[in-house]
């Protein structure tokens with residue numbers, strides 16, 4: 001192992017050496033999307049943050065089992081087991097089967113993740129594919145005395161659980177405080193305790209997605225799927241569990257309770273929560289109506305956007321803020337990221353042209369140490385980016401003959417820039433390498449040569465016609481001080 005990883009533990013806030021629980025494999029579970037609608041940029045921030053963590057663990061040489069689920073059932077509109085089923089509601093609205101809704105938005109989610117160059121998880125389990133596992137877990141929790149059934153619905157008994165385990169540990173809150181913030185039970189409530197939550201929910205006549213169970217036809221509560229699937233694929237205890245900060249107080253708190261009540265063990269060593277993407281200080285969300293879609297961002301087709309931004313510029317924008325800090329969306333920040341991203345990629349392309357010397361003016365080994373130190377300190381990508389900009393500065397200075405570099409240092413710098421920019425930050429060069437693009441590139445070089453000849457003969461009418469004809473095919477030519485450049489408009 002190249003480096004020892006220390007992770008800042010968000011639960012205990014202590015630094016310690018990172019040792020995988022199961023020797024030779026790091027287990028990571030991240031709560032995935034609820035696939036009843038398109039993912040917005042806020043959701044993407046969370047998944048891109050965990051992609052960075054996954055990539056860095058792989059870069060360090062760990063074998064990682066990265067499980068990111070798809071929530072495709074059991075998600076009611078209210079956090080407290082009330083309201084309509086989100087999938088059934090959307091299915092009615094779009095006049096589709098609930099599983100058509102699931103398929104449509106799962107495919108859309110995969111497309112977006114691919115655009116952002118995120119690595120696919122090792123396993124992507126679905127809630128509907130693990131109903132048996134969830135039922136088995138609920139049976140075990142009932143047998144252990146932490147859950148009860150009323151009219152086909154099974155509730156988790158929070159107050160009983162809290163007598164033995166600190167229920168609010170993840171947010172450092174006592175049960176009394178949590179009770180105070182929860183509304184009193186009404187005559188219509190079946191559950192015994194105000195904080196009790198459903199593990200299994202009895203189906204109504206009209207419920208579309210339902211399964212048979214020991215308690216009759218019903219469907220799982222939202223939280224049990226993650227306990228059942230993480231337990232199945234990563235074991236009773238595993239290393240890292242992640243999700244957005246908004247999942248901490250309810251979903252993850254309940255996951256701990258379920259797993260502990262079932263297996264008599266705390267399920268997770270490190271809880272990692274990403275902070276929210278905000279727009280003018282307000283959390284981006286489906287309900288707030290400020291959640292623009294990645295597609296809108298790429299085309300610029302949204303009132304909040306001054307123009308379109310490429311997926312890699314957006315990814316780089318996200319890398320420039322630590323995952324635990326809020327990130328406020330702004331056109332200025334994205335435009336700065338666009339430039340920063342271009343600066344890094346251009347410098348990497350320049351590396352191969354550099355001349356080497358007998359001595360180096362910069363300390364590349366120190367730069368390498370700084371990159372690892374940043375990422376080993378709770379995956380501090382913004383600090384890493386600062387070091388990579390320093391790398392880009394050195395490359396440009398050597399290229400301008402203002403600094404020198406040895407062959408050995410140049411090889412190290414090249415490896416460093418490639419591995420951190422491409423493998424760890426997950427950026428890629430956006431110039432396409434397809435054979436069609438290469439052919440277009442070649443054809444344009446030929447055309448620009450012909451145009452040069454026409455201009456040399458002062459045949460301006462022919463040169464204008466050439467420009468206008470290319471324009472009809474969305475190709476623009478601009479004359480700059482460095483010669484003509486061409487681009488394709490959307």
Ligand code: AMP
Pocket residue numbers: 031032033034035041042043044045046243244245246247274275276277278283284285
């Ligand atoms: P959902 O599809 O609503 O279950 O959300 C998927 C993931 O996105 C969860 O981990 C959420 O915590 C996360 N998420 C939701 N809104 C935001 C936001 N504005 N910024 C960052 N992450 C978010």
Ligand code: ZN
Pocket residue numbers: 030031032226251
């Ligand atoms: Zn979850």
